[in-house]
Amino acid sequence: MSIQIRTAAFDPYQEIQTYRNAKTGNTGALGATGIFIGTMRDFNEGAAVKGMTLEYYPGMTEKQLEKIVSEAQRQWQIIDSLLIHRVGDIFPNETIVLVAVWSSHRGDAFDASRYIMEALKSKAPFWKKELLGTGDERWVANNTNGYKSE
């Protein structure tokens, strides 16, 4: 299991490949991989967005992410997982978050990766401040519940 906070841009597909290739044991059991990649848009709430700053709470953020992944491990059969989240200055098309879950069967891979993302959205201490196309700045007020249709 790996949880990482990154200050620089990363390629999520390369990260998945590198992490997967580094595994030496039990690879024959990896029947399913559930992947979620969150990418920064250039619009939000009806406004053009040209960048944002992601703030976090060093120490608490990692602690909460570890609790979320531990809970996923308790609920589903997970062989391994990788979670990477950006902080600092981010620009459109850059990856904000990567969640990858390896398991033997698709149900566990789908459900655990979904759970990790939704729990992260509501519990992990990160805060986005957007730089709008107009030059104004604004805090994102709250995350929506991904299980509810908007």
Place this chain on the structure above:
Amino acid sequence: MSINLRYFASLKEVAGRPEDNLTYTDTLTVHEVWKRANPDKSLPGNTLTAVNMEYVDFDFIVKDGDEVAFFPPVTGG
């Protein structure tokens, strides 16, 4: 007794500082900590609070040496 206070995101702007230290002699809840440290500013209703990096309610009683954090709803991912 003494506690360390941390403010994040919009709450850092409300408080006007990123961190603080408060000394006290009586029993204080997290909400009372805010009022003692920020007497002229009301705590926004949707504020989240943590003590020693674990979520707590406003009525949680702090103890000597705690780190108490105030922040708005989280918006990561």
